[in-house]
Amino acid sequence: MEFKIKTGDLAKHKTPCLVLGVFEKRKLAEPAQAVDQASGGRLTEILKRGDLDGETGRTLMLYDVPGIAAERVLLVGCGKHKEFTRANYRQALAAAVDLLQRTHAGDALSTLAESIPDGLTRYLALRDAVTTTADRVYRYSRTKEDKQAPKTPLRTLTLWVATRQQVDTAEQATRHGAAIAAGVTLAKELGNLPGNICTPSYLADQALDLASRFDKLTVEVLEEAQMEELGMGALLSVSRGSRQPAKLICFKYQGGPQDQKPVVLVGKGLTFDAGGISIKPAAEMDEMKYDMCGGAGVFGAVQAACELDLPLNLVGLVPASENLPDGAANKPGDIIKSMSGQTIEVLNTDAEGRLILCDTLTYSERFDPAVVIDLATLTGACVVALGKHPSGLFTADDRLAQEIQDAGNDAWDRVWRMPLWEDYQAQLDSNFADMANIGGRDGGAITAACFLSRYTKKYRWAHLDIAGTAWLSGKEKGGTGRPVPLLVQILLQRSGVLPMTD
Structure with a gap:
Protein backbone atom coordinates (compact mmCIF):
# COMPACT_ATOMS: atom_id res chain seq x y z
CA MET A 1 0.00 0.00 0.00
CA TYR A 138 -3.52 -7.92 4.52
CA ARG A 139 -4.75 -11.17 2.98
CA TYR A 140 -2.97 -14.50 2.85
CA SER A 141 -2.79 -15.92 -0.68
CA ARG A 142 0.52 -17.82 -0.87
CA THR A 143 -1.02 -21.32 -1.00
CA LYS A 144 -4.64 -20.65 -1.97
CA GLU A 145 -6.63 -18.74 -4.52
CA ASP A 146 -8.14 -15.80 -2.70
CA LYS A 147 -11.65 -15.94 -4.15
CA GLN A 148 -12.89 -13.38 -1.62
CA ALA A 149 -10.25 -10.80 -2.49
CA PRO A 150 -11.62 -7.28 -3.10
CA LYS A 151 -12.23 -6.54 -6.77
CA THR A 152 -10.77 -3.09 -6.23
CA PRO A 153 -8.49 -3.29 -3.20
CA LEU A 154 -7.54 -0.18 -1.30
CA ARG A 155 -4.22 0.81 -2.86
CA THR A 156 -3.60 4.31 -1.50
CA LEU A 157 -4.63 6.01 1.71
CA THR A 158 -4.02 9.74 1.98
CA LEU A 159 -4.04 11.23 5.46
CA TRP A 160 -5.34 14.78 5.76
CA VAL A 161 -3.86 17.25 8.23
CA ALA A 162 -5.35 20.63 9.01
CA THR A 163 -2.26 22.83 8.64
CA ARG A 164 1.07 22.83 6.83
CA GLN A 165 2.83 23.02 10.20
CA GLN A 166 1.64 19.46 10.86
CA VAL A 167 3.05 18.00 7.66
CA ASP A 168 6.50 17.12 9.05
CA THR A 169 4.96 15.19 11.94
CA ALA A 170 2.58 13.47 9.54
CA GLU A 171 5.36 12.45 7.18
CA GLN A 172 7.41 11.00 10.03
CA ALA A 173 4.40 9.12 11.39
CA THR A 174 3.58 7.77 7.94
CA ARG A 175 7.14 6.63 7.27
CA HIS A 176 7.46 4.92 10.65
CA GLY A 177 4.01 3.40 10.37
CA ALA A 178 4.70 2.02 6.90
CA ALA A 179 7.93 0.36 8.09
CA ILE A 180 6.19 -1.15 11.12
CA ALA A 181 3.34 -2.35 8.90
CA ALA A 182 5.77 -3.97 6.45
CA GLY A 183 7.52 -5.71 9.34
CA VAL A 184 4.20 -6.94 10.69
CA THR A 185 3.22 -8.22 7.24
CA LEU A 186 6.51 -10.12 6.93
CA ALA A 187 6.01 -11.69 10.36
CA LYS A 188 2.41 -12.63 9.51
CA GLU A 189 3.39 -14.16 6.19
CA LEU A 190 6.17 -16.28 7.69
CA GLY A 191 3.88 -17.41 10.51
CA ASN A 192 1.01 -18.29 8.19
CA LEU A 193 3.14 -20.50 5.94
CA PRO A 194 2.74 -24.23 6.57
CA GLY A 195 5.52 -26.23 8.17
CA ASN A 196 6.29 -28.14 4.97
CA ILE A 197 7.23 -24.84 3.29
CA CYS A 198 8.54 -22.74 6.17
CA THR A 199 11.31 -25.04 7.37
CA PRO A 200 14.49 -23.96 9.19
CA SER A 201 16.28 -23.92 5.81
CA TYR A 202 13.52 -21.78 4.29
CA LEU A 203 13.86 -19.26 7.13
CA ALA A 204 17.63 -19.17 6.57
CA ASP A 205 17.11 -18.49 2.86
CA GLN A 206 14.64 -15.70 3.64
CA ALA A 207 17.18 -14.12 5.98
CA LEU A 208 19.83 -14.17 3.27
CA ASP A 209 17.37 -12.62 0.81
CA LEU A 210 16.59 -9.87 3.33
CA ALA A 211 20.30 -9.10 3.76
CA SER A 212 20.71 -8.76 -0.01
CA ARG A 213 18.31 -5.78 0.07
CA PHE A 214 20.16 -3.65 2.63
CA ASP A 215 23.81 -2.57 2.68
CA LYS A 216 24.00 -2.29 6.47
CA LEU A 217 22.63 -5.79 7.08
CA THR A 218 24.64 -9.01 7.03
CA VAL A 219 23.48 -12.54 7.80
CA GLU A 220 25.40 -15.56 9.01
CA VAL A 221 23.72 -18.98 9.21
CA LEU A 222 25.30 -21.46 11.62
CA GLU A 223 24.91 -25.08 10.58
CA GLU A 224 24.61 -28.04 12.96
CA ALA A 225 28.33 -28.86 12.72
CA GLN A 226 29.21 -25.34 13.85
CA MET A 227 26.69 -25.54 16.68
CA GLU A 228 28.23 -28.85 17.71
CA GLU A 229 31.66 -27.22 17.92
CA LEU A 230 30.20 -24.46 20.10
CA GLY A 231 28.70 -27.04 22.47
CA MET A 232 25.05 -26.20 21.79
CA GLY A 233 23.82 -29.51 23.13
CA ALA A 234 20.43 -28.17 24.21
CA LEU A 235 19.52 -26.70 20.83
CA LEU A 236 20.78 -29.73 18.89
CA SER A 237 18.92 -32.16 21.14
CA VAL A 238 15.64 -30.74 19.84
CA SER A 239 16.50 -31.05 16.13
CA ARG A 240 17.66 -34.68 16.43
CA GLY A 241 14.08 -35.89 16.02
CA SER A 242 13.65 -34.09 12.70
CA ARG A 243 14.86 -34.70 9.17
CA GLN A 244 15.23 -30.93 8.82
CA PRO A 245 18.62 -29.67 10.03
CA ALA A 246 18.59 -26.90 12.61
CA LYS A 247 19.84 -23.44 11.68
CA LEU A 248 21.00 -20.57 13.87
CA ILE A 249 20.27 -17.40 11.91
CA CYS A 250 22.29 -14.34 12.92
CA PHE A 251 21.33 -10.88 11.60
CA LYS A 252 23.82 -8.05 12.13
CA TYR A 253 22.63 -4.52 11.36
CA GLN A 254 25.30 -1.83 11.67
CA GLY A 255 23.54 1.52 11.84
CA GLY A 256 25.50 3.01 14.73
CA PRO A 257 29.18 3.53 15.57
CA GLN A 258 31.39 0.46 15.46
CA ASP A 259 31.93 0.50 19.23
CA GLN A 260 28.25 0.95 20.13
CA LYS A 261 26.79 -1.99 22.04
CA PRO A 262 23.99 -3.62 20.07
CA VAL A 263 20.43 -4.40 21.01
CA VAL A 264 20.07 -8.17 20.66
CA LEU A 265 16.71 -9.72 19.78
CA VAL A 266 16.35 -13.49 20.15
CA GLY A 267 13.32 -15.15 18.57
CA LYS A 268 12.21 -18.76 19.00
CA GLY A 269 12.02 -20.33 15.55
CA LEU A 270 10.29 -23.71 16.00
CA THR A 271 8.90 -24.10 12.49
CA PHE A 272 6.70 -26.97 13.68
CA ASP A 273 6.22 -28.36 17.17
CA ALA A 274 4.53 -31.73 17.56
CA GLY A 275 5.84 -31.98 21.12
CA GLY A 276 8.41 -34.67 20.39
CA ILE A 277 8.02 -37.90 22.39
CA SER A 278 5.70 -35.98 24.75
CA ILE A 279 3.43 -35.57 21.75
CA LYS A 280 0.69 -32.95 21.73
CA PRO A 281 -3.03 -33.76 21.34
CA ALA A 282 -4.14 -33.85 17.70
CA ALA A 283 -6.75 -31.10 18.10
CA GLU A 284 -5.41 -27.78 16.82
CA MET A 285 -1.89 -29.18 16.42
CA ASP A 286 -1.85 -27.47 13.01
CA GLU A 287 -1.45 -24.18 14.88
CA MET A 288 1.99 -25.29 15.98
CA LYS A 289 3.30 -23.91 12.68
CA TYR A 290 3.04 -20.64 14.60
CA ASP A 291 5.67 -21.77 17.11
CA MET A 292 8.20 -19.78 15.08
CA CYS A 293 6.42 -16.45 15.53
CA GLY A 294 9.15 -15.22 17.87
CA GLY A 295 11.64 -15.72 15.06
CA ALA A 296 9.22 -14.12 12.60
CA GLY A 297 9.01 -11.12 14.93
CA VAL A 298 12.80 -10.74 14.79
CA PHE A 299 12.64 -10.83 10.98
CA GLY A 300 9.98 -8.09 10.98
CA ALA A 301 11.83 -5.86 13.45
CA VAL A 302 15.13 -6.21 11.61
CA GLN A 303 13.49 -5.33 8.29
CA ALA A 304 11.85 -2.24 9.82
CA ALA A 305 15.16 -1.07 11.31
CA CYS A 306 16.78 -1.41 7.89
CA GLU A 307 13.98 0.40 6.05
CA LEU A 308 14.13 3.27 8.52
CA ASP A 309 17.94 3.31 8.48
CA LEU A 310 17.94 3.58 12.26
CA PRO A 311 21.14 4.91 13.84
CA LEU A 312 21.85 1.98 16.17
CA ASN A 313 23.40 -1.47 16.10
CA LEU A 314 21.12 -4.48 16.15
CA VAL A 315 21.66 -8.21 16.31
CA GLY A 316 18.84 -10.64 15.61
CA LEU A 317 19.23 -14.31 16.51
CA VAL A 318 16.74 -16.96 15.39
CA PRO A 319 17.36 -20.57 16.45
CA ALA A 320 15.28 -22.57 13.94
CA SER A 321 14.32 -26.22 14.31
CA GLU A 322 11.44 -28.68 14.30
CA ASN A 323 10.35 -30.75 17.31
CA LEU A 324 9.11 -34.15 16.16
CA PRO A 325 8.98 -37.71 17.58
CA ASP A 326 11.68 -40.02 16.25
CA GLY A 327 14.04 -42.72 17.44
CA ALA A 328 16.76 -40.10 17.86
CA ALA A 329 14.53 -37.54 19.58
CA ASN A 330 14.85 -36.41 23.19
CA LYS A 331 13.26 -38.83 25.67
CA PRO A 332 11.83 -37.88 29.07
CA GLY A 333 14.62 -38.43 31.54
CA ASP A 334 17.45 -37.64 29.13
CA ILE A 335 20.25 -35.39 30.38
CA ILE A 336 21.69 -32.84 27.96
CA LYS A 337 24.49 -30.33 28.31
CA SER A 338 23.95 -26.74 27.24
CA MET A 339 26.50 -24.36 25.73
CA SER A 340 26.84 -22.71 29.14
CA GLY A 341 28.05 -26.01 30.63
CA GLN A 342 24.91 -26.43 32.72
CA THR A 343 23.13 -29.78 32.46
CA ILE A 344 19.39 -30.16 31.94
CA GLU A 345 17.08 -33.08 32.73
CA VAL A 346 14.41 -33.28 30.04
CA LEU A 347 11.21 -34.16 31.88
CA ASN A 348 8.93 -33.10 29.04
CA THR A 349 10.09 -32.98 25.43
CA ASP A 350 7.32 -30.49 24.63
CA ALA A 351 9.19 -27.89 26.69
CA GLU A 352 11.67 -27.56 23.84
CA GLY A 353 11.54 -23.83 23.15
CA ARG A 354 13.56 -23.05 26.24
CA LEU A 355 16.17 -25.59 25.09
CA ILE A 356 16.83 -23.88 21.77
CA LEU A 357 16.64 -20.45 23.42
CA CYS A 358 19.05 -21.15 26.30
CA ASP A 359 21.98 -21.92 23.98
CA THR A 360 21.14 -18.88 21.86
CA LEU A 361 21.04 -16.68 24.96
CA THR A 362 24.50 -17.96 25.90
CA TYR A 363 25.66 -17.26 22.34
CA SER A 364 24.39 -13.67 22.75
CA GLU A 365 27.18 -12.95 25.25
CA ARG A 366 29.75 -12.65 22.46
CA PHE A 367 28.09 -9.49 21.14
CA ASP A 368 28.60 -7.57 24.41
CA PRO A 369 24.96 -6.45 24.21
CA ALA A 370 23.40 -3.30 25.60
CA VAL A 371 20.30 -5.39 26.23
CA VAL A 372 18.90 -8.76 25.15
CA ILE A 373 15.17 -9.28 24.59
CA ASP A 374 13.93 -12.74 23.72
CA LEU A 375 10.47 -13.38 22.31
CA ALA A 376 8.86 -16.78 22.17
CA THR A 377 5.55 -18.56 21.89
CA LEU A 378 6.76 -20.34 24.99
CA THR A 379 3.92 -21.49 27.24
CA GLY A 380 0.22 -22.23 27.16
CA ALA A 381 0.32 -21.20 30.80
CA CYS A 382 0.84 -17.59 29.73
CA VAL A 383 -2.31 -17.76 27.62
CA VAL A 384 -4.23 -19.09 30.62
CA ALA A 385 -2.85 -16.29 32.80
CA LEU A 386 -3.24 -13.32 30.45
CA GLY A 387 -5.46 -14.36 27.55
CA LYS A 388 -4.86 -13.00 24.05
CA HIS A 389 -4.41 -9.29 24.73
CA PRO A 390 -1.05 -8.56 26.42
CA SER A 391 2.20 -10.45 25.99
CA GLY A 392 3.80 -11.65 29.20
CA LEU A 393 6.87 -9.64 30.26
CA PHE A 394 9.49 -11.17 32.55
CA THR A 395 12.59 -9.36 33.79
CA ALA A 396 14.29 -8.60 37.09
CA ASP A 397 15.37 -5.21 35.71
CA ASP A 398 12.79 -2.62 36.80
CA ARG A 399 14.09 0.09 34.49
CA LEU A 400 14.03 -2.22 31.48
CA ALA A 401 10.55 -3.42 32.43
CA GLN A 402 9.29 0.17 32.48
CA GLU A 403 10.90 0.90 29.12
CA ILE A 404 9.21 -2.10 27.51
CA GLN A 405 5.85 -1.41 29.15
CA ASP A 406 5.90 2.22 27.99
CA ALA A 407 6.93 1.22 24.47
CA GLY A 408 4.13 -1.35 24.39
CA ASN A 409 1.58 1.27 25.39
CA ASP A 410 2.86 3.69 22.72
CA ALA A 411 2.80 0.99 20.04
CA TRP A 412 -0.57 -0.43 21.16
CA ASP A 413 1.25 -3.76 21.47
CA ARG A 414 0.89 -4.08 25.18
CA VAL A 415 2.63 -6.26 27.77
CA TRP A 416 1.90 -7.21 31.35
CA ARG A 417 4.75 -7.72 33.77
CA MET A 418 4.82 -11.06 35.54
CA PRO A 419 6.87 -11.98 38.65
CA LEU A 420 10.33 -13.45 38.27
CA TRP A 421 11.01 -14.10 41.92
CA GLU A 422 13.72 -16.36 43.26
CA ASP A 423 10.98 -18.32 45.07
CA TYR A 424 10.05 -20.05 41.81
CA GLN A 425 13.56 -21.28 40.97
CA ALA A 426 13.34 -24.27 43.34
CA GLN A 427 10.63 -25.77 41.12
CA LEU A 428 13.36 -26.48 38.55
CA ASP A 429 15.45 -28.60 40.94
CA SER A 430 16.53 -31.99 39.61
CA ASN A 431 18.12 -34.99 41.33
CA PHE A 432 20.16 -35.77 38.24
CA ALA A 433 21.09 -32.47 36.53
CA ASP A 434 21.71 -28.81 37.29
CA MET A 435 18.05 -28.17 36.44
CA ALA A 436 14.94 -29.73 34.97
CA ASN A 437 13.39 -28.27 31.85
CA ILE A 438 9.98 -27.88 33.50
CA GLY A 439 8.91 -26.79 36.96
CA GLY A 440 5.53 -28.43 37.26
CA ARG A 441 2.06 -27.14 36.49
CA ASP A 442 2.00 -24.24 38.96
CA GLY A 443 3.24 -20.98 37.47
CA GLY A 444 4.35 -22.62 34.24
CA ALA A 445 5.04 -19.39 32.37
CA ILE A 446 7.06 -18.09 35.31
CA THR A 447 9.21 -21.19 35.76
CA ALA A 448 9.89 -21.18 32.00
CA ALA A 449 11.20 -17.63 32.35
CA CYS A 450 13.17 -18.69 35.44
CA PHE A 451 14.81 -21.39 33.35
CA LEU A 452 15.89 -18.83 30.73
CA SER A 453 17.12 -16.43 33.39
CA ARG A 454 19.84 -18.92 34.34
CA TYR A 455 21.51 -18.21 30.98
CA THR A 456 21.36 -14.42 31.10
CA LYS A 457 23.51 -13.46 34.09
CA LYS A 458 26.03 -11.46 32.06
CA TYR A 459 23.74 -8.82 30.52
CA ARG A 460 20.46 -6.94 30.88
CA TRP A 461 17.66 -9.20 29.73
CA ALA A 462 13.91 -9.42 29.30
CA HIS A 463 11.69 -12.25 28.09
CA LEU A 464 8.42 -11.83 26.19
CA ASP A 465 6.02 -14.78 26.18
CA ILE A 466 3.90 -14.17 23.08
CA ALA A 467 2.02 -17.49 23.06
CA GLY A 468 -1.29 -15.66 23.50
CA THR A 469 -0.65 -12.74 21.16
CA ALA A 470 1.27 -14.04 18.13
CA TRP A 471 -1.72 -15.60 16.36
CA LEU A 472 -5.49 -15.88 16.40
CA SER A 473 -7.45 -19.13 16.42
CA GLY A 474 -10.89 -20.04 15.11
CA LYS A 475 -12.55 -18.33 12.17
CA GLU A 476 -9.97 -15.52 12.18
CA LYS A 477 -7.03 -17.95 12.36
CA GLY A 478 -3.81 -16.28 11.34
CA GLY A 479 -0.64 -14.59 12.50
CA THR A 480 -0.92 -11.17 14.11
CA GLY A 481 2.63 -9.94 13.51
CA ARG A 482 3.08 -9.13 17.17
CA PRO A 483 5.34 -8.08 18.83
CA VAL A 484 6.89 -6.28 15.84
CA PRO A 485 5.22 -2.92 16.71
CA LEU A 486 6.57 -3.13 20.28
CA LEU A 487 10.08 -4.05 19.15
CA VAL A 488 10.24 -1.28 16.55
CA GLN A 489 9.02 1.25 19.11
CA ILE A 490 11.87 0.19 21.40
CA LEU A 491 14.36 0.54 18.55
CA LEU A 492 12.99 3.96 17.54
CA GLN A 493 13.43 5.19 21.10
CA ARG A 494 16.83 3.60 21.72
CA SER A 495 18.14 5.05 18.47
CA GLY A 496 17.05 8.54 19.51
CA VAL A 497 14.69 8.93 16.56
CA LEU A 498 11.85 9.15 19.05
CA PRO A 499 12.20 10.38 22.64
CA MET A 500 11.98 7.85 25.44
CA THR A 501 8.64 7.97 27.24
CA ASP A 502 8.91 9.71 30.61
Missing part, protein backbone atom coordinates in the same frame (compact mmCIF):
# COMPACT_ATOMS: atom_id res chain seq x y z
CA GLU A 2 0.95 3.62 -0.48
CA PHE A 3 0.40 6.31 2.13
CA LYS A 4 0.38 10.04 1.39
CA ILE A 5 -0.19 13.34 3.21
CA LYS A 6 -2.42 16.22 2.11
CA THR A 7 -3.64 19.47 3.58
CA GLY A 8 -5.92 22.22 2.33
CA ASP A 9 -9.64 22.63 1.64
CA LEU A 10 -11.37 19.26 1.98
CA ALA A 11 -14.28 20.27 -0.20
CA LYS A 12 -11.92 20.82 -3.16
CA HIS A 13 -9.91 17.60 -2.90
CA LYS A 14 -10.68 15.20 -5.73
CA THR A 15 -10.65 11.68 -4.35
CA PRO A 16 -12.65 8.49 -4.92
CA CYS A 17 -13.68 8.61 -1.25
CA LEU A 18 -13.46 11.17 1.56
CA VAL A 19 -13.60 9.62 5.05
CA LEU A 20 -15.14 11.70 7.87
CA GLY A 21 -15.81 11.00 11.54
CA VAL A 22 -19.14 11.27 13.35
CA PHE A 23 -19.55 11.03 17.11
CA GLU A 24 -22.62 9.77 18.93
CA LYS A 25 -25.75 11.95 18.88
CA ARG A 26 -24.80 12.81 15.28
CA LYS A 27 -22.04 15.21 16.30
CA LEU A 28 -19.76 15.83 13.35
CA ALA A 29 -15.99 15.85 13.88
CA GLU A 30 -14.32 19.15 12.93
CA PRO A 31 -13.30 18.13 9.38
CA ALA A 32 -16.84 16.82 8.82
CA GLN A 33 -18.25 20.14 10.04
CA ALA A 34 -16.23 21.96 7.37
CA VAL A 35 -17.49 19.58 4.67
CA ASP A 36 -21.05 19.93 5.96
CA GLN A 37 -20.81 23.71 5.67
CA ALA A 38 -19.38 23.47 2.14
CA SER A 39 -22.24 21.16 1.13
CA GLY A 40 -24.92 23.47 2.44
CA GLY A 41 -25.71 21.26 5.43
CA ARG A 42 -26.15 18.07 3.43
CA LEU A 43 -24.42 15.85 6.03
CA THR A 44 -26.57 17.18 8.84
CA GLU A 45 -29.68 16.66 6.74
CA ILE A 46 -28.80 13.02 6.01
CA LEU A 47 -27.89 12.24 9.63
CA LYS A 48 -31.28 13.50 10.77
CA ARG A 49 -32.84 10.59 8.90
CA GLY A 50 -31.41 8.28 11.57
CA ASP A 51 -29.31 5.85 9.53
CA LEU A 52 -26.17 6.71 11.52
CA ASP A 53 -26.04 8.00 15.06
CA GLY A 54 -22.25 7.79 15.54
CA GLU A 55 -21.87 4.41 17.27
CA THR A 56 -18.29 3.16 17.06
CA GLY A 57 -17.63 1.26 13.85
CA ARG A 58 -20.94 2.02 12.12
CA THR A 59 -20.58 3.39 8.59
CA LEU A 60 -22.67 5.22 5.99
CA MET A 61 -21.58 5.79 2.39
CA LEU A 62 -22.84 8.89 0.57
CA TYR A 63 -22.66 9.75 -3.12
CA ASP A 64 -22.81 13.00 -5.07
CA VAL A 65 -22.65 15.30 -2.04
CA PRO A 66 -23.22 18.86 -3.38
CA GLY A 67 -20.27 21.24 -3.24
CA ILE A 68 -17.78 18.41 -2.60
CA ALA A 69 -15.22 17.27 -5.17
CA ALA A 70 -14.97 13.76 -3.71
CA GLU A 71 -16.87 11.03 -5.57
CA ARG A 72 -17.98 9.45 -2.30
CA VAL A 73 -18.17 10.55 1.33
CA LEU A 74 -17.85 7.83 3.96
CA LEU A 75 -19.18 8.69 7.42
CA VAL A 76 -17.69 6.58 10.22
CA GLY A 77 -19.00 6.32 13.78
CA CYS A 78 -16.43 7.14 16.47
CA GLY A 79 -18.51 6.66 19.62
CA LYS A 80 -18.96 9.14 22.44
CA HIS A 81 -17.01 12.36 21.90
CA LYS A 82 -16.12 12.78 25.57
CA GLU A 83 -15.00 9.15 25.81
CA PHE A 84 -13.08 8.88 22.55
CA THR A 85 -10.42 6.30 23.32
CA ARG A 86 -7.62 4.85 21.24
CA ALA A 87 -9.51 1.55 21.08
CA ASN A 88 -12.57 3.32 19.65
CA TYR A 89 -10.39 5.20 17.20
CA ARG A 90 -8.73 2.03 15.92
CA GLN A 91 -12.12 0.35 15.66
CA ALA A 92 -13.37 3.26 13.54
CA LEU A 93 -10.27 3.08 11.34
CA ALA A 94 -10.76 -0.66 10.81
CA ALA A 95 -14.45 -0.22 9.96
CA ALA A 96 -13.62 2.41 7.36
CA VAL A 97 -11.02 0.21 5.69
CA ASP A 98 -13.31 -2.81 5.70
CA LEU A 99 -16.01 -0.87 3.87
CA LEU A 100 -13.55 0.70 1.44
CA GLN A 101 -12.35 -2.80 0.55
CA ARG A 102 -15.91 -3.65 -0.46
CA THR A 103 -16.27 -0.65 -2.79
CA HIS A 104 -14.59 0.24 -6.07
CA ALA A 105 -12.91 3.33 -4.63
CA GLY A 106 -9.34 2.03 -4.59
CA ASP A 107 -8.04 5.27 -3.06
CA ALA A 108 -9.30 7.33 -0.12
CA LEU A 109 -8.60 10.55 1.76
CA SER A 110 -9.08 10.07 5.51
CA THR A 111 -9.57 12.74 8.16
CA LEU A 112 -10.10 10.37 11.10
CA ALA A 113 -6.64 11.06 12.57
CA GLU A 114 -7.63 14.70 13.14
CA SER A 115 -9.95 13.55 15.93
CA ILE A 116 -7.09 12.68 18.26
CA PRO A 117 -8.18 10.28 21.04
CA ASP A 118 -7.63 11.13 24.69
CA GLY A 119 -3.99 10.73 25.75
CA LEU A 120 -2.69 10.22 22.21
CA THR A 121 -0.31 12.43 20.26
CA ARG A 122 -0.92 13.49 16.67
CA TYR A 123 2.11 11.41 15.65
CA LEU A 124 0.68 8.23 17.16
CA ALA A 125 -2.82 8.92 15.83
CA LEU A 126 -1.44 9.22 12.30
CA ARG A 127 0.83 6.20 12.74
CA ASP A 128 -2.13 4.15 13.99
CA ALA A 129 -4.01 5.10 10.83
CA VAL A 130 -1.21 3.58 8.74
CA THR A 131 -0.66 0.41 10.78
CA THR A 132 -4.36 -0.31 11.26
CA THR A 133 -5.07 0.16 7.56
CA ALA A 134 -2.23 -2.14 6.53
CA ASP A 135 -3.40 -4.74 9.04
CA ARG A 136 -6.93 -4.74 7.62
CA VAL A 137 -5.90 -4.99 3.97
